[in-house]
Amino acid sequence: MSSTEETIYCYHCGRRHPSNEMRQIATKAGKKWRCIRSIEATKRDVAQRDAFGKTVTTINKSENQARIKARQNAERLLAAG
Numbered sequence: 001m002s003s004t005e006e007t008i009y010c011y012h013c014g015r016r017h018p019s020n021e022m023r024q025i026a027t028k029a030g031k032k033w034r035c036i037r038s039i040e041a042t043k044r045d046v047a048q049r050d051a052f053g054k055t056v057t058t059i060n061k062s063e064n065q066a067r068i069k070a071r072q073n074a075e076r077l078l079a080a081g
C-alpha cells in the first residue's frame, strides 16, 4: 500500500476502513472500532423496524374495531328480530 492514509480494522465488516470513516464504540467486550456506514445502516434498520411495528399495530387495531363493529351490528339485528 502506497497510501499514507491510516486504516482501522472494522469489527463489523471484518475489514479495514480509512480512519476518518471509523468510530470507536463501547461494547461489552471493550472498546471496538466500527465504521460510520455500518452504524448508520443499523440505525436505519432499527427505525424501519419501528415504523413497520407501528404499521402492524395500527392494522391490528383497525381490524379489531371492524370486528367489534360487525359483532355489534349482528347483536343489534338479533335483538331486533
Ligand SMILES: [Zn+2]
Pocket (backbone or CB within 6 Å): 010, 011, 012, 013, 014, 017, 034, 035, 038
Ligand atoms: Zn465497516
